[in-house]
Amino acid sequence: MSSNGKNTRILLAEDDVNLGFLLVDFLESNGFEVKLYRDGQSALQGFKRTGADFCLIDIMLPGMDGFRLTTGIKELDSRIPVIILSARSLKEDKIAGFRLGVDDYITKPFEEEELLYRIRAVLNRTTQSGPVTPQGFDVISIGQFSFDPQNLMLIHGGNSQRMTIKETRILNVLATSVNSIVTRDEIMIDVWGEADYYTGRSLDVFISKLRGYLKRDPSVRIITIPTLGYKLEVEKA
Secondary structure (H helix, E strand, O other): OOOOOOOOEEEEEOOOHHHHHHHHHHHHHOOOEEEEEOOHHHHHHHHHHHOOOEEEEEOOOOOOOHHHHHHHHHHHOOOOOEEEEEOOOOHHHHHHHHHOOOOEEEEOOOOHHHHHHHHHHHHHHHHHOOOOOOOOOOOEEEOOEEEEOOOOEEEEOOEEEEOOHHHHHHHHHHHOOOOOEEEHHHHHHHHHOOOOHHHHHHHHHHHHHHHHHHOOOOOEEEEEEOOOEEEEEEOOO
C-alpha cells in the first residue's frame, strides 16, 4: 500500500447504485483497486474473505448500517483506515463515527476530488505511522503455477501471464478454497458487489479466460458445478 493509491485496495460500501459505480470508476482511474458492496453484511463478509487496505462506508446501508459495519471491521483489524460517507450531517452522527475510530467523515454531496485528497491525507498519516498489513497477497501455489495476486501474475515455468484485476480477484476466490465448491453468488458479490444476470454473464466470460490460462497444467482445472458454482480442482502429485 502506498500514499498515492498504487496497490491500495479499497472496500466501498454504498447502496446508491449510481454513486457506487461513479466512485469505482473515479477511484480506479486514480490507481486504486475497488470492491463495491451494496449492503453491510456482504461488505463485512467480503472483508473477512479478502481484506482491504482502506474502507469507504456509507452509514445508511440496508440490513447492517455503516456504524455496525465499521465496528465489525475494526474488530477484525483495528488499524484499517475508514472514511464515513453520509448524507447525515448531525453532530451526533459524526461523534458516533469518530468514537468508533474512523479517520474522517464526509457529508454528501461531495466533490470526487475532495474525496481523493482526503483519502490520500489519511494514507499519508497511516503510512508514516506504519503500514496496514495487506491481507490476501501471498503467492499461492496452484499445481505447477505460482499465482501472485498482488502483481496480477500467473507464472508457469518461464512463462508469466499478466491478468486483469477481475481475473485476479476471481482466481483468488477459487484458489483460497481449492478443491472446494464456491458458489456463483459468492464470487459475484466478492468481485462485483452484486449478483445478477449481467454480472453472471461477465463471470462466465472470465471463467472461460481463466480456463485458458490454466490449461498448461493438466492437473489443474476449473470444474462447473451445475446450478451452484465452481471448484478449482488440483490433483495431488
